[in-house]
Amino acid sequence: MGICYGDFIQNNRDRTIASAYSLRPLPGAPVSTPMTWDELAGVRDPREYNLFTVPDRVRDGDAWATIDETAYSLDPLLRLWEELPGGELNFPPDYPKMPGEPPRVQPSKKVAEHWDEAGNRIE
Numbered sequence: 001m002g003i004c005y006g007d008f009i010q011n012n013r014d015r016t017i018a019s020a021y022s023l024r025p026l027p028g029a030p031v032s033t034p035m036t037w038d039e040l041a042g043v044r045d046p047r048e049y050n051l052f053t054v055p056d057r058v059r060d061g062d063a064w065a066t067i068d069e070t071a072y073s074l075d076p077l078l079r080l081w082e083e084l085p086g087g088e089l090n091f092p093p094d095y096p097k098m099p100g101e102p103p104r105v106q107p108s109k110k111v112a113e114h115w116d117e118a119g120n121r122i123e
Helices: 037-041 052-058 075-083
Strands: none
Touching: none
16 A cells, blocks of 8 residues: 655645646756656656656556556545644735845836835835
8 A cells, every 4th residue: 555645735826736747847857757666766866757758658658557446535635634724825825025035026017116225115
């Protein structure tokens, strides 16, 4: 029996989700690649699974070809969701502005009189 980590914190409007075999928008064009637990132990660098290498790997067989043979319940995840405080994440995320951080406004919409020299908003 395997373990499935359900990262429900990533299930929000400002998050991206990588589905199986999706190309990631990162240098080297890595691909979200399903693999067996045995294969996972031998991974030296996840960037080895990229736009150029994954097609050959899939031609040799899909690691998730039998994924539907065993069904697991999501009930434990749903119970955990109910038990944890906070509910939905706020959107957009509310992160405190750090000292020296540039203004969080599109430059085209920044009105000079609303900002001080350090880039802090003047209320």
